[in-house]
Amino acid sequence: MSYKLSDNFSKMKPSATREILKVTSQPGMIAFAGGSPDTDAFPCEEVKKLSSQILSENPVSALVYGVSEGYEPLRENVKKWLIKNENISFENSDIIITSGGTQVMDLSTRVLTSPGDAIICEEPSFIGSLNCFRSHGCRLVGVEIDDDGMNIRKLEQAIKDNPDARFIYTIANFQNPGGTTLSIEKRKAMYELARENDLIILEDDPYGRLRTAGKSLPSIKSMDTDGRVIYAGSFSKILAPGIRVAYAVVPKAIVPAFTIAKQVSDVHTGVLNQMIVSRWFDEYDVDKHISEIQKIYRRKLNLMCDCLDKYCNDFISFVRPEGGLFIWAKLDEKIEMTEYVKRLLEHKVAVVPGSAFMIDDTAPCNYIRLNFSTPSDENIIKGVKLMAEAIKELRI
Amino acid sequence: MSYKLSDNFSKMKPSATREILKVTSQPGMIAFAGGSPDTDAFPCEEVKKLSSQILSENPVSALVYGVSEGYEPLRENVKKWLIKNENISFENSDIIITSGGTQVMDLSTRVLTSPGDAIICEEPSFIGSLNCFRSHGCRLVGVEIDDDGMNIRKLEQAIKDNPDARFIYTIANFQNPGGTTLSIEKRKAMYELARENDLIILEDDPYGRLRTAGKSLPSIKSMDTDGRVIYAGSFSKILAPGIRVAYAVVPKAIVPAFTIAKQVSDVHTGVLNQMIVSRWFDEYDVDKHISEIQKIYRRKLNLMCDCLDKYCNDFISFVRPEGGLFIWAKLDEKIEMTEYVKRLLEHKVAVVPGSAFMIDDTAPCNYIRLNFSTPSDENIIKGVKLMAEAIKELRI
Numbered sequence: 001m002s003y004k005l006s007d008n009f010s011k012m013k014p015s016a017t018r019e020i021l022k023v024t025s026q027p028g029m030i031a032f033a034g035g036s037p038d039t040d041a042f043p044c045e046e047v048k049k050l051s052s053q054i055l056s057e058n059p060v061s062a063l064v065y066g067v068s069e070g071y072e073p074l075r076e077n078v079k080k081w082l083i084k085n086e087n088i089s090f091e092n093s094d095i096i097i098t099s100g101g102t103q104v105m106d107l108s109t110r111v112l113t114s115p116g117d118a119i120i121c122e123e124p125s126f127i128g129s130l131n132c133f134r135s136h137g138c139r140l141v142g143v144e145i146d147d148d149g150m151n152i153r154k155l156e157q158a159i160k161d162n163p164d165a166r167f168i169y170t171i172a173n174f175q176n177p178g179g180t181t182l183s184i185e186k187r188k189a190m191y192e193l194a195r196e197n198d199l200i201i202l203e204d205d206p207y208g209r210l211r212t213a214g215k216s217l218p219s220i221k222s223m224d225t226d227g228r229v230i231y232a233g234s235f236s237k238i239l240a241p242g243i244r245v246a247y248a249v250v251p252k253a254i255v256p257a258f259t260i261a262k263q264v265s266d267v268h269t270g271v272l273n274q275m276i277v278s279r280w281f282d283e284y285d286v287d288k289h290i291s292e293i294q295k296i297y298r299r300k301l302n303l304m305c306d307c308l309d310k311y312c313n314d315f316i317s318f319v320r321p322e323g324g325l326f327i328w329a330k331l332d333e334k335i336e337m338t339e340y341v342k343r344l345l346e347h348k349v350a351v352v353p354g355s356a357f358m359i360d361d362t363a364p365c366n367y368i369r370l371n372f373s374t375p376s377d378e379n380i381i382k383g384v385k386l387m388a389e390a391i392k393e394l395r396i
Numbered sequence: 397m398s399y400k401l402s403d404n405f406s407k408m409k410p411s412a413t414r415e416i417l418k419v420t421s422q423p424g425m426i427a428f429a430g431g432s433p434d435t436d437a438f439p440c441e442e443v444k445k446l447s448s449q450i451l452s453e454n455p456v457s458a459l460v461y462g463v464s465e466g467y468e469p470l471r472e473n474v475k476k477w478l479i480k481n482e483n484i485s486f487e488n489s490d491i492i493i494t495s496g497g498t499q500v501m502d503l504s505t506r507v508l509t510s511p512g513d514a515i516i517c518e519e520p521s522f523i524g525s526l527n528c529f530r531s532h533g534c535r536l537v538g539v540e541i542d543d544d545g546m547n548i549r550k551l552e553q554a555i556k557d558n559p560d561a562r563f564i565y566t567i568a569n570f571q572n573p574g575g576t577t578l579s580i581e582k583r584k585a586m587y588e589l590a591r592e593n594d595l596i597i598l599e600d601d602p603y604g605r606l607r608t609a610g611k612s613l614p615s616i617k618s619m620d621t622d623g624r625v626i627y628a629g630s631f632s633k634i635l636a637p638g639i640r641v642a643y644a645v646v647p648k649a650i651v652p653a654f655t656i657a658k659q660v661s662d663v664h665t666g667v668l669n670q671m672i673v674s675r676w677f678d679e680y681d682v683d684k685h686i687s688e689i690q691k692i693y694r695r696k697l698n699l700m701c702d703c704l705d706k707y708c709n710d711f712i713s714f715v716r717p718e719g720g721l722f723i724w725a726k727l728d729e730k731i732e733m734t735e736y737v738k739r740l741l742e743h744k745v746a747v748v749p750g751s752a753f754m755i756d757d758t759a760p761c762n763y764i765r766l767n768f769s770t771p772s773d774e775n776i777i778k779g780v781k782l783m784a785e786a787i788k789e790l791r792i
Contacts, residue, residue, distance in 0.1 A: 044455035059440035063636035240459035242667035271638035
């Protein structure tokens with residue numbers, strides 16, 4: 001029996017960092033390697049109440065087939081919310097509900113790219129999206145990030161060098177893993193470049209509402225007069241990830257293609273899941289919930305940053321993020337990153353090697369990604385202290 | 397702003413039958429065009445109770461990220477159930493939980509085919525799967541069906557003519573739309589042909605448990621000693637479709653590729669959804685539920701077949717299915733199918749033109765697909781009578 005994989009899948013290399021990631025979920029491990037929101041931030045009581053209401057009042061409505069575009073009341077609620085909070089216009093765009101945020105990247109890549117096409121993205125970037133693009137046979141073109149997001153001069157060069165680029169992928173708010181936020185000037189500049197080169201922008205915004213400092217910046221989608229921005233939003237970080245409800249704001253001209261792509265992917269997103277989120281808007285103050293959970297993230301982000309400043313100042317540098325879930329920590333040049341990550345594991349502290357987020361994950365990289373939302377406050381302190389311990393051993 | 401679609405999506409033609417399908421959900425319409433299970437067959441009370449238990453006892457466990465392969469207790473429950481009921485062995489195979497049955501077709505096509513590759517399937521076949529295959533740029537090779545399923549001589553020829561075929565797609569039980577069931581001899585013959593030609597079989601079995609007459613036949617997967625069969629099962633028809641939980645039994649050698657495909661598609665299937673199904677196995681007698689709902693389907697299938705025999709005998713012929721949801725009705729040669737379908741719509745009876753299930757949906761076709769699970773008993777009788785009315789007008 002021979003199994004011939006597709007051209008795209010036979011090119012997917014096993015991840016160089018997968019082996020390290022495997023051990024990060026071992027018991028007793030301090031989890032700085034995760035990417036989950038804080039479970040204390042889940043509105044558990046609300047979900048329980050809403051689910052019970054839905055299944056008591058009209059269970060059949062939650063159990064029948066839905067339409068591919070998504071549950072209409074949820075689409076309307078999200079639209080109203082985005083108009084109010086993000087100043088997004090729906091004149092030339094519409095909403096498609098997806099099964100989690102990753103599905104927006106998947107549908108976009110399916111609809112807009114052919115194998116071999118280039119996708120321009122930040123480097124480092126979210127491994128899940130990079131793997132999604134890779135799985136469609138796309139060529140990744142990385143553009144480095146400054147403290148205020150993607151380097152625009154290098155973006156311009158990348159566009160020039162890659163006329164087969166189909167879209168620019170950006171996580172403008174609290175980038176994963178970089179922690180950086182694209183400045184307003186750069187948002188405008190990126191949009192202008194896209195316009196000049198007739199490119200689409202895929203704006204992935206899972207963390208935008210998890211702002212813990214500074215002022216909210218307008219999304220690139222809010223500047224989109226041409227219909228060239230696809231905006232990906234998600235309830236994974238503000239409600240809960242296990243519910244798998246997210247959405248794409250898609251230019252109307254390509255909504256039919258997205259709808260077909262959604263249909264052939266999974267027909268539609270779970271109806272009960274969508275109804276829970278829709279009723280959450282109807283019966284609760286979602287924005288108030290978000291300000292509540294921002295307090296949790298603010299506390300933890302500051303705690304981890306303060307601890308890093310206190311205990312690891314001599315070998316780690318980072319840009320303090322204004323939100324999100326991650327700190328992108330640069331190690332002193334003299335430290336061999338992979339060696340340090342292994343040493344940390346021995347101390348039961350799990351972090352993600354920065355190379356995981358690179359386009360070529362075998363190239364040298366002296367960053368690690370730290371997550372502060374999964375561990376407890378106590379473990380944040382303990383873990384960072386252990387990070388300082390481990391470095392001493394390395395220097396012996 | 398120009399929107400260049402992917403090679404695959406720019407080749408997707410708008411469906412010739414979509415316009416007709418659009419009007420089928422109009423109010424007052426007798427719905428013979430649907431494909432939904434009977435809502436009376438949903439275990440609503442059970443779902444409500446299970447969901448409430450899960451969200452009371454440990455809500456966080458239902459709201460956190462899950463693993464891509466699926467919720468472990470559900471995987472174990474499905475395995476045990478398949479070993480017992482379907483005699484499927486897990487020595488060389490494993491289970492991946494998917495977001496509905498269509499996702500199994502999608503993952504299989506992603507992992508195993510490249511654009512231009514051929515997929516051999518029954519013709520007619522399920523439009524959702526055909527569109528999924530098309531969306532990946534695959535070339536569909538149709539093999540006609542006899543009363544006992546795919547014509548094996550023609551399958552052999554199709555394999556010979558298409559050395560680039562990657563797999564055989566079959567709905568062996570109560571085919572959609574054909575209503576036919578692949579005989580045991582043909583199952584063996586198909587497996588042998590696959591073996592001789594080193595082909596994979598994608599066995600789609602959403603309706604297998606909805607048997608209303610005759611004896612269950614062993615699945616092709618149960619004969620699979622080589623690990624060349626991917627088996628797609630679903631809870632859409634035995635529990636409820638809106639919950640979007642299905643599964644693939646996949647040869648172990650390609651489980652890693654399937655897991656990556658699942659990960660980049662939607663990370664994992666909703667956890668609450670999976671927990672509800674898993675607890676359904678723990679706390680209820682799933683097989684007893686299935687025998688209960690089989691009574692509903694038996695009653696409705698026989699009612700529609702009897703009505704067709706009584707009122708439409710002179711212009712419609714069909715093979716009485718032993719289960720499933722559909723009757724594949726052949727119109728008298730003198731009837732122009734599209735004209736008849738339009739006339740039926742005027743009488744507020746919606747059916748699906750058979751051409752929708754053909755590889756070339758513009759070719760002549762004198763079949764219509766009738767669904768008996770969606771309409772009430774009363775509407776089945778009324779609708780079939782109207783079918784007889786409408787034919788009289790056509791003959792004037």
